[in-house]
Amino acid sequence: MAHLLRRATFGPTADEVDAAERAGPAATLDRLLTRPATDRGAAATPVPTLPPDPYAGLTKDSTREQRQQANAERRKQLQQVTEWWLDRMVAAEDGLTEKLLFFWHGHWATSAQKVKSARLMVGQLETLRRHGRGPLGPLVAAMVRDPALIVWLDGQKNTRKAPNENLARELMELFTLGIGAYSEADVKAGARALTGWVVDRRTGAVRFETKRHDPGEKSILGQSGRFDAEAYAGLLAAQPAAATFVAGRLWFRYAGTATPAPDGLAGADTIATVRALFSAPAFAQTRGTLVKQPVEWLVGALRQLGIRPSALPEQQRRQLLAGLNALDQVPLRPPSVGGWPAGSAWLTTSSLQARLRTAGVLAAATAPAVLARLTAAPTAGRPDALARLLVVDGWGARTRAALTPLAGEPRKLLAAGLVSPEYTVS
């Protein structure tokens, strides 16, 4: 049960595991997959309302100072949104939906580094939230018209006169079909189908410009027609390869690579696929093999240690974000359109240093009530109390030997637990 909760959400607390144990596996899975009628945590962390994009006020005649001012304002907005999202991940009660949103963000891997507008990034998150649990068709159709994605992959530069293939290629390779399920000719024809959509960088809105669109006949994946963006998106989403590919990506992130994805995971919508994934016998065998992504590691720890980022002093909040930066996974900033790496790529000497530092910040910020649960145990029992607190199934001899000498120093014990192989790899 703890295994399911660890993977389905950002990191369960001991109390959540207890409640799930009482409810039983079937009821727990149902509860995880059903959106609750109310989510107090989400309600307490509403999406920030942002003022207009600071760039909207700029004209050709704006001065250098005005531009710098607008850039600084944009950075501030992005910082605000990043901090909000981190806080939401910690606060939300519907942990499955929040983690699924992060999955989709890494899947469509759009970075604020190029998009630069907080409003566009928030807009994309809202689109992913709206369609993330449902069937693929509406999701892909919405994403090919998502302004952040269009800016990210040069869609606005893609015109009838000479199509820009960037979006069409990544759409098939990384977002829907996977490599090998389409030809170079499909990329070229797909780019033509996507022509015509432009983003107004001032308002952040997308619009269709007929003049830029290529209305001609196209042949894509063996089908001919006058494909436009929507029809092309529909064609892709309807390919059996798309459902299989996306199910494989879900398996990759939720179950890892140590065990291959079983056949037949793909369901009618994403929630059905996720249900099949968690119900697969092979899923149970993946315990102890999945390297937590840094955001998963940090958000899980924040939840288990009773820390709300928004309640921290600014300096500590910045230290947490600096930690994610050093770990190379900052929300809204995937390194490339291929998304974040996985597995042992996160296990480097560099990332270990960042984890050690961040674990120190987390241990220092741990709520006194949570710390009291550790210190309530007799010194000899504290490694076990720590395992319960961090929802680790148990320590091996190596880690127990590392933890035992720290039992008298609860905050150091906490920090050591957070960097242990058992906690880092779930």
Next chain:
Amino acid sequence: MDTVTRRRFLLTSGVVGAGALAAGAGAYSLRDLLDTGGDRDPQSRTLVLVTLYGGNDGLNTVIPYGDPAYRAARPELAYPDGEVRRLDDDFGLNPALAGLHQRWSGGGLAIVRGVGYPKPDRSHFRSMDIWHTAQPDRPGNTGWLGRWLDRAGGDPRLAVSFEPALPPLLAGAVSAGAAVPVTDRKAAKGLPAATLTAFAAAEAGESAARGRAAACFADLRSVDEMIRQVRDSADPDTADPDGEQAPATATGGARTPLDAQLDLVAQCVEAGVSTRVFSVSLGGFDTHADEKQLQAVLLGQLDRALTGFADRMSRTEAGRKVVVAVYSEFGRRVRANASDGTDHGTASDVLLLGAGVRGGWHGAPPSLTDLDDGDLKYTTDFRDVYATLLERVLDTDPGPVLADWRGRVDKLF
């Protein structure tokens, strides 16, 4: 670091082979370590591999300005004859490559033309996987230098990257190179050394990923020790992810400026560390639109970083044993797209400079008119370059690393 200190460090570090731990095989003895990762042969060379992420447009790097087909294919994007930095009557360098042009004139720059692989893949990620693994048919999960590291004893200090995540090319089957952060120079660990040492032990029956997590603790100690002594003069980077030096594109690359990475390499080389391979990178070359200016900015960074590094290296005995190789996962289409950019293409150039490298042209230039679906046909297999580097720089038989690949780039050294 002077020799005596380093020798003492090697004797006392108690390094444990990362790969052996990951495989659950237990620790090397100190004697094993000294036999494998031990003191560096002063004659041995060092390879610095520079990866340009995003697919650098080779035709606007080494420019075939003498070929009318070049200008015909990309009227807006082509450089006029007068701007090209002339190499000969047919080819010239991008105007941003002033320093490299100067090195060429002195015989210090080698250009291998038309480097690629059969059945080119135009996906960044697949193509980069292919370059990292040197397995074009089916990229596996080990990098070519990782496989070299496996055979060289597996000490992570032999193959170092100054990027936060380990580049796949340094991942071996049983060992992995070390990713060393440029930033965060303060140790600030907070946990006692004994705890970190305890975490480094192998645990029987543990998953490979947990074994690797434990091995990181062992690697950290050894690498920390080595790096701490050489990088104190490195510039601290800011923690602000918006502090961009170059325009962002969607295909990644290290965020640390290339010159800062090479500065660390220089310090390590001058200190005589045991590292034989350094991996550095520059990202942002995925220039589908408005390519000319973007590429010029990036090539300017590359030029300044490379020539500054090469000049510095020429001043010390250890530095004169360094070979630099620069590559990207593919070139770009011959024909421009309408956004004044180019889409993903195929074969491109590999640039080399440093110890024993014979300057001038290597390999045949691909034709601009005899194309494969709009793309250049490669003339030199990239494994020829790798095999030559393994043989001539790393003193290794390339056979076991490159699946018995026989090709070489003749007269490159």
